[in-house]
Amino acid sequence: xxxxxxxxxxxxxxxxxxxxxxxxxxxxxxxxxxxxxxxxxxxxxxxxxxxxxxxxxxxxxxxxxxxxxxxxxxxxxxxxxxxxxxxxxxxxxxxxxxxxxxxxxxxxxxxxxxxxxxxxxxxxxxxxxxxxxxxxxxxxxxxxxxxxxxxxxxxxxxxxxxxxxxxxxxxxxxxxxxxxxxxxxxxxxxxxxxxxxxx
Amino acid sequence: xxxxxxxxxxxxxxxxxxxxxxxxxxxxxxxxxxxxxxxxxxxxxxxxxxxxxxxxxxxxxxxxxxxxxxxxxxxxxxxxxxxxxxxxxxxxxxxxxxxxxxxxxxxxxxxxxxxxxxxxxxxxxxxxxxxxxxxxxxxxxxxxxxxxxxxxxxxxxxxxxxxxxxxxxxxxxxxxxxxxxxxxxxxxxxxxxxxxxxxxxxxxxxxxxxxxxxxxxxxxxxxxxxxxxxxxxxxxxxxxxxxxxxxxxxxxxxxxxxxxxxxxxxxxxxxxxxxxxxxxxxxxxxxxxxxxx
Numbered sequence: 001x002x003x004x005x006x007x008x009x010x011x012x013x014x015x016x017x018x019x020x021x022x023x024x025x026x027x028x029x030x031x032x033x034x035x036x037x038x039x040x041x042x043x044x045x046x047x048x049x050x051x052x053x054x055x056x057x058x059x060x061x062x063x064x065x066x067x068x069x070x071x072x073x074x075x076x077x078x079x080x081x082x083x084x085x086x087x088x089x090x091x092x093x094x095x096x097x098x099x100x101x102x103x104x105x106x107x108x109x110x111x112x113x114x115x116x117x118x119x120x121x122x123x124x125x126x127x128x129x130x131x132x133x134x135x136x137x138x139x140x141x142x143x144x145x146x147x148x149x150x151x152x153x154x155x156x157x158x159x160x161x162x163x164x165x166x167x168x169x170x171x172x173x174x175x176x177x178x179x180x181x182x183x184x185x186x187x188x189x190x191x192x193x194x195x196x197x198x199x
Numbered sequence: 200x201x202x203x204x205x206x207x208x209x210x211x212x213x214x215x216x217x218x219x220x221x222x223x224x225x226x227x228x229x230x231x232x233x234x235x236x237x238x239x240x241x242x243x244x245x246x247x248x249x250x251x252x253x254x255x256x257x258x259x260x261x262x263x264x265x266x267x268x269x270x271x272x273x274x275x276x277x278x279x280x281x282x283x284x285x286x287x288x289x290x291x292x293x294x295x296x297x298x299x300x301x302x303x304x305x306x307x308x309x310x311x312x313x314x315x316x317x318x319x320x321x322x323x324x325x326x327x328x329x330x331x332x333x334x335x336x337x338x339x340x341x342x343x344x345x346x347x348x349x350x351x352x353x354x355x356x357x358x359x360x361x362x363x364x365x366x367x368x369x370x371x372x373x374x375x376x377x378x379x380x381x382x383x384x385x386x387x388x389x390x391x392x393x394x395x396x397x398x399x400x401x402x403x404x405x406x407x408x409x410x411x412x413x414x415x416x417x418x419x420x421x422x423x424x425x426x427x428x429x430x431x432x433x434x435x436x437x438x439x440x441x442x443x444x445x446x447x448x449x450x451x452x453x454x455x456x457x458x459x460x461x462x463x464x465x466x467x468x469x470x471x472x473x474x475x476x477x478x479x480x481x482x483x484x485x486x487x488x489x490x491x492x
Contacts, residue, residue, distance in 0.1 A: 013454050014217040014238065035455065050214045052238040052274055059236065059454055084214070109273060115297035116320050118207045121200050138210045139275065139297070177210050 003027065006191050009034040009043030013059040015051020015084060019176035023184045037068035045078040045191035048085030050138070050174050053109060056084055057098045066100065073102045076197060078167045078190040086170040087141055094144065103168040104147030111142030123161065126153035128182055135161060135173040143172065167194055203320030208342035211275065211297065211322060212406035215239055215429055219419070219450050220408065222246045222433035224264070226271040232436070235446030239275040239298070241431065242268040247304050247351030248434035248473065251485070257305040259287040262294055269295070277324070282491055283309025285318070292321045298343070299323050301336075303490035304350045304433075313491070316340030326410070328361045328488055330368035330397070331387030337405055338390040344403060346427070347488040348411015351434050353475035355412045355421065357488055362409055362425040373401040411488065414439070414472045416452030416465050423456035440470030 008024045010017045012033035024031035024047075034040060046069075048056070060066065073079060079102060081089040090099035092106040099107070112119070118139060122132035133154075143160040146152070154162035154171075162171045162183070169190060175183040218238030223229040224246060232240045244260040245253065259280050269276045275297035280287035282301055287308075291299050301314050303326050316323040317340035324343040325336035333344045346365060348358030368387075372394060375383060380398055384391040396404050409422045410431035419430055430453055432446075439445040448465040455461040483489075 012217070016213045016216060018216075019213065035458075051216070052214070052218060054233060054274060055218055055236045055238050055450070059451070062451065114269075114295045115207075115211055115275060115322065116202070116292070116295060118211065119200050119202045120204055120206060136206060136210055138207060138214060174210065177206065177213065 003029045003188055003192070006030065006045070006188055006195070007032065007043050008045050008047060008188075008191065009040060010047045010049060011056070011085075013051075013063075014055045015049045016174070016176055017049045020047045020049050020082075020184075023176045023181050024188070026179075027181050027184050027188055029188055037063065037065045040068050040072050044195055045080070045187065046072060047187070048079065048081045048088050049176070050083035050085060053084035053087040053098060057088060060088070069100060073100075073167070076167050076194050078169070078187065078194050080169040080171075080187045082171050082174055082176065083138065083140060086143075086172060089168060089170060091147075103163070103165045103170055104150055105143050105163065105170070106145040107141045107143055109141050110139050112137065112140055115139055121156055123154050123156060125162065125182060125186075126151075127186055133175075133180060133182060134178055135175075136177050137173045140172045143170075164190075205342065208322030209405050212324070212343035215275070215408075216406060217454060218429045219446075219453050220277065220429070220431045221436055221446060222431070223268060223437070226267050228437055228442070229268045229271050231443050232446060233272045233274055235443055236450040237274060237446065238429070239277055240268065240272060241277045241279065241300065241433070243279065246434045246437055247487075248353070248438050249351075250304060251351040251487075259284070259291065259305070262290065265291070265294055265296065279305055280314070281305040282307040283312050283314060285314045288314050288319060288323075292319055296321060300345075301325050301341075303347060303487050307490050311492070313339050316342075324408070326488075326491060327365070329364045330372070331389045332491065333365060333403060333407070334387070334389035334393040334397070337393055337403070341405065343406050343408065345408040345410045345431055347491075348409065348413070349478060349481075349486065349488050350411045351487070352412050352478065352481070353414045353435060353438070353473040354478055355414070355418045356478060358409050358411045358413060358422055359425065361411075361488075362422060362427060365403075365407070366426050369397055369401060369403070372397045412475075413449075414475065415469075416448045416462055419449050419452040420456040420462050423453060429453065434473055438473035445469055445472070
């Protein structure tokens with residue numbers, strides 16, 4: 001499927017949604033802000049951005065997104081969660097009842113410490129080993145455990161930072177805060193494949 | 200591995216966008232703010248309305264209060280230092296605070312210079328009333344700007360003035376021919392490189408929140424529609440009749456600022472908002488927004 005026909009929704013309740021929209025547009029696909037659940041019908045894939053997971057989680061509940069998101073996930077459409085978005089799609093979150101359960105991981109919020117412990121690091125991407133990718137970690141979560149069918153796409157030492165299970169992709173860092181769009185391109189390919197399957 | 204970079208400092212502010220940062224003075228208030236969906240809390244000894252009422256010198260909050268609030272919530276915690284008081288800023292950094300607000304709400308410690316914020320790993324937010332002031336603070340290393348408004352008044356008029364001023368000045372710079380930019384930088388007292396950035400991009404190089412006098416969901420919507428990236432709400436929540444409901448309503452209004460039906464719904468039956476002050480009734484020497492240079 002031609003990329004320019006793909007329409008990506010970015011959950012726009014709070015956080016860095018504009019940056020994801022820019023990244024998707026830089027890749028040559030379409031992107032729209034999702035503020036209400038019924039808008040999910042219009043899009044082929046969904047990004048849940050970074051922000052404060054407590055805030056976004058409360059607004060998801062308040063505006064009754066859950067059944068619509070469950071349906072979106074069950075239909076095999078692709079979902080990408082970055083940072084707070086990762087927390088929201090996780091099956092389990094340490095000490096909190098917040099994950100929607102779309103990817104078989106256990107995550108911990110603010111796992112590296114406070115803002116002064118935020119860091120940048122050049123990492124290797126599992127699907128594109130050529131050039132290092134500048135990963136930006138801001139009060140980042142950690143993936144503590146993964147289920148047997150979750151693929152690890154990137155790691156720093158023992159910490160998994162990019163992972164995928166079927167139609168769900170997660171990163172503990174923020175690719176939308178810089179110009180390198182390789183992860184967004186990869187996500188668009190996931191969406192392309194999910195559309196082919198549907199037809 | 201790199202820490203304390205400008206990208207990480209401005210990046211945290213990017214994550215707070217579309218959210219509400221609430222002033223709190225106790226652990227209980229911090230928990231109410233988090234429960235209401237605040238993206239961050241500002242740990243204070245007194246909220247601005249009480250600072251205004253108390254008079255005297257307003258200083259950095261007692262570290263014990265700040266640490267208790269940091270322990271009580273999982274969202275980022277900010278705290279204020281006095282303008283130019285780099286020792287207070289060093290203390291706040293050592294506590295592991297997530298953002299420092301070099302704030303005109305406290306009594307300035309230096310009548311000429313602001314803190315050199317490049318010396319710190321922790322990010323700073325600074326107040327501004329116009330574009331030149333914003334760019335001077337960014338030049339000193341601020342990673343986030345907030346328009347000052349007039350804190351502790353419950354009156355949004357100054358916040359509106361500052362948002363409009365910055366917006367209009369950005370529009371003006373964006374259409375100037377390049378050869379006029381150096382003179383404009385001189386007039387505004389702003390770094391030339393940052394004026395060029397504004398000219399090329401039509402926006403500030405960092406996130407711009409709005410503060411000072413926002414007290415209702417309608418105020419939140421007004422300020423967001425004028426182009427703020429998010430809001431600081433100080434006295435407006437804990438000086439209202441029902442803080443939790445007011446806080447939740449302002450959070451929803453900030454997300455759905457363009458949707459009058461939702462704004463009407465969340466505005467219903469909130470009880471009394473804080474008692475506001477007409478700006479002309481405040482003696483000139485008691486205005487906070489004129490502090491900073």
